[in-house]
Amino acid sequence: MAITHADLSSLRTPWRTDIGNRIALFLVLLSVLCGLSGFVLCLAAEASRSEATWYRLSDGSRSYECVYTGSGRTPLACAVCAFLLFAVAMFAEHAYMMVAVTCPSRPAPAAWPLPDDPRTLSSTGRWQTCxxxxxxxICFSIAEALLLIGIGVESGHVSQWRQPKPDCHVIRPGLFAAAGIFGLSTVLLGVGLYLTALQAQRLHQQEDNMLRGTAHVHHPHPFPPTSAP
Structure with missing residues (x-):
């Protein structure tokens, strides 16, 4: 019996599916770890952010001077690391989405009971994915923009922060915490996007199986007439 190219492809498909699933799982875990680490660093930056103390001059005038309470190196380092970790998490999300889309999936059984029409569910899944x-x-852009603002402010007084100044720029309370929340939301939405894409792919495969079954019923294979004994 000769082995065709289709037989070899069917043998390679489960192996490629297992490798793709492992790579996707690794990228999902990497994205979640980077997102959680970035969130913790944002909380650390929020707790150690620089503040300013204002003093009124004693020469009778109404002018004021301010002094920073810290150099800003700790929140600056935490914000930079969180910025990079969120970027890595976003890259990992796009990577495992590409793996989920391009990796061949195992054939789903045609007799699987469906609660509704798979074509309607597939269309709904596409809208959910979008x-x-x-x-x-949106969450990723907001998180990175807030971190960039914090990095710019904290890096402005790294040197000579003990010297009195006529004006001191400080970060409002909650900026780093908001960046961490948006960054963590990015990771959670990415995981939901991955699961939704897998569900949409499975429903699309079920729709193809139903179409093949319908075509098989309407166009049965012709059988040669049996010869009379």
Whole structure:
């Protein structure tokens, strides 16, 4: 019996599926770890952010001078690391999305009971995927923008922070915490996007199986007539 190219492809598909699933799982875990680490660093930056103390001059005038309470190196380092970790998490999200889309999946059984029409569920899954993808990018952009603002402010008084100044720029309370919340939301939305994409892919495969079954029923294979004995 000759082995065809289709037989070899069917043998390679489960192996490629297992490798793709392992890579996707590793990237999901990497994204979650980076997101959690970035969130913790944002909380650390919020707790150690620089503040300013204002003093009124004693020469009778109404002018004031301010002095920073810290150099800002600790919140600056935490903000930079969180910025990079959120970027790595976003890159990992796009990577495991590519793996989930391009990796061949195992064939689903055609006799699997469906609660509704798979075509309707597949269309709904596409809309959910688009909405989650847009929400992920919005949260990521807000988190990175807030971190950039914090990095710019904290890096402005790294040197000579003990010297009195006529004006001191400080970060409002909650900026780093908000950046951490948006960054963590990016990771959670990315995981939801991955699960939604897998569900949409499975429903699309079920729809293909149903179409093949319908075509098989309407166009049965012709059998040669049996010869009379």
């Amino acid at each position: 909405a989650l993808f847009l929400a992920t990018w």
